[in-house]
Amino acid sequence: MDSTCELIIDFLKEEPIGETDHFIWFITDIGIVALFKKGKSFETYSSNVKIEANKIDLDITKEENEYLKIKERQLFLFYS
Numbered sequence: 001m002d003s004t005c006e007l008i009i010d011f012l013k014e015e016p017i018g019e020t021d022h023f024i025w026f027i028t029d030i031g032i033v034a035l036f037k038k039g040k041s042f043e044t045y046s047s048n049v050k051i052e053a054n055k056i057d058l059d060i061t062k063e064e065n066e067y068l069k070i071k072e073r074q075l076f077l078f079y080s
Contacts, residue, residue, distance in 0.1 A: 005070045008033060008077065018056035022048050025056060031079030032060060039074075042067070049076055 011028040012035060018025045022045055023034040034049050046067075053060045063078040 020052035036074040
């Protein structure tokens with residue numbers, strides 16, 4: 001596992017900044033993480049992530065993003 005993945009895993013132990021229908025949200029040193037709550041299809045999560053970010057007052061529309069799977073956890077990482 002690379003250092004980015006290790007850093008993200010460490011931040012997932014911290015208090016989340018919010019929770020929505022499909023995600024638990026975290027702020028990390030490298031960006032915003034949207035952790036998938038359940039193992040539904042990628043398409044379901046992908047189509048809901050920006051809508052749900054708005055529900056907790058996060059504007060991720062201009063951020064770069066990556067889909068990651070780390071230790072059986074699925075997430076989107078948003079960063080500038």
